[in-house]
Amino acid sequence: xxxxxxxxxxxxxxxxxxxxxxxxxxxxxxxxxxxxxxxxxxxxxxxxxxxxxxxxxxxxxxxxxxxxxxxxxxxxxxxxxxxxxxxxxxxxxxxxxxxxxxxxxxxxxxxxxxxxxxxxxxxxxxxxxxxxxxxxxxxxxxxxxxxxxxxxxxxxxxxxxxxxxxxxxxxxxxxxxxxxxxxxxxxxxxxxxxxxxxxxxxxxxxxxxxxxxxxxxxxxxxxxxxxxxxxxxxxxxxxxxxxxxxxxxxxxxxx
Numbered sequence: 001x002x003x004x005x006x007x008x009x010x011x012x013x014x015x016x017x018x019x020x021x022x023x024x025x026x027x028x029x030x031x032x033x034x035x036x037x038x039x040x041x042x043x044x045x046x047x048x049x050x051x052x053x054x055x056x057x058x059x060x061x062x063x064x065x066x067x068x069x070x071x072x073x074x075x076x077x078x079x080x081x082x083x084x085x086x087x088x089x090x091x092x093x094x095x096x097x098x099x100x101x102x103x104x105x106x107x108x109x110x111x112x113x114x115x116x117x118x119x120x121x122x123x124x125x126x127x128x129x130x131x132x133x134x135x136x137x138x139x140x141x142x143x144x145x146x147x148x149x150x151x152x153x154x155x156x157x158x159x160x161x162x163x164x165x166x167x168x169x170x171x172x173x174x175x176x177x178x179x180x181x182x183x184x185x186x187x188x189x190x191x192x193x194x195x196x197x198x199x200x201x202x203x204x205x206x207x208x209x210x211x212x213x214x215x216x217x218x219x220x221x222x223x224x225x226x227x228x229x230x231x232x233x234x235x236x237x238x239x240x241x242x243x244x245x246x247x248x249x250x251x252x253x254x255x
Contacts, residue, residue, distance in 0.1 A: 007110060008065045009170030014083040017178055021079065023072075027064050034061060038172060039181050047195040051168040058164050058171075059139040087177045095188040096177060102193045103173050106200045109223055110166060113204055113213045151209075151238040159210050162203035169196045197223075205230030 015021045015028070016035045022028045034057055041050045090096040142157035172192060175181045183192065204227030207213035215224050 007107065007167050007170050008062055009167045010083055010174050011065065011079060012061070012171050013174035013178055013180065014079055014086075016175075017086060017180060018082070022068065024068055027061075027068055030057075030061050030064065034058065034171075035175065035180065038168075038175065042172065042181060042183060047169065047172060047192055048165075050172070051165045051195070051199075054168055055161055055164045056139045058167050059160070062164075062167065083174065083178070087174070090177055090179070095185045095193075099173055099188055099193060100177060102196050103170065103177075105223070106166065106196045107170070109200045109204065112216075113207050116213060151234075155206060155210055155234070159203070159206035159212070162199060162206050166196070166199040166203050169199050201226045201230060205234060209234045 012031055012034065015031045019028055019032070022031065034054070037054060037057070038050060041053065045053075087100065091100055139160075142160050145153055145156050148154045169192070172181070173196065176183060176188065176192070201223065204213070204215075204224070208215065208227060208231035215228065
């Protein structure tokens with residue numbers, strides 16, 4: 001649940017737009033509260049600053065929504081067609097079309113990274129990670145791990161934070177695309193789109209560094225190359241870094 005194949009950012013934008021979508025009052029209120037915070041803060045803060053202040057709230061809401069979707073036997077993809085219908089009326093207008101294209105590229109990159117990582121994590125491995133703090137997985141777990149002497153463990157917080165930044169970028173983008181918040185065309189082009197690309201690049205770099213993901217050897221795209229360069233920089237900055245498998249990583253965490 002720390003990372004899933006489909007970011008819930010799009011679903012949050014839809015849930016705020018169609019408030020009867022989520023039957024759980026508490027989650028519906030949490031969605032509304034998060035969107036209200038974004039609306040207020042985006043007026044005089046950069047997307048980066050907004051993301052920095054909302055990581056924990058988004059982490060908790062992500063867990064809540066994943067549990068709700070699982071318990072309600074709902075597939076998030078069933079809702080996305082509805083969201084796309086709301087967005088389609090704006091897609092012919094720049095900069096909305098440029099933003100939609102950026103979101104599409106970023107989400108494809110996210111799926112390529114997360115799908116093999118999620119599929120390779122066995123239930124027993126997830127239980128080991130949950131057992132680090134002898135309780136349910138919470139954002140504070142990663143604050144503790146950030147103090148671990150092994151870079152591969154301590155950078156798990158950076159990995160999670162990068163995924164949360166990307167999540168927040170996706171939320172903001174879809175709030176813009178559905179006219180729920182308004183920011184200038186200049187900010188969309190120079191700030192929001194740039195933030196989305198920086199976030200996916202950082203998430204990919206940390207995924208490589210923590211050994212959660214290895215890029216396809218045939219993938220020579222500019223985006224993947226940027227991820228590889230950042231990951232190599234991380235390894236150079238942590239000269240004592242010793243690579244290990246995901247199984248070994250969780251054994252270190254739980255020792």
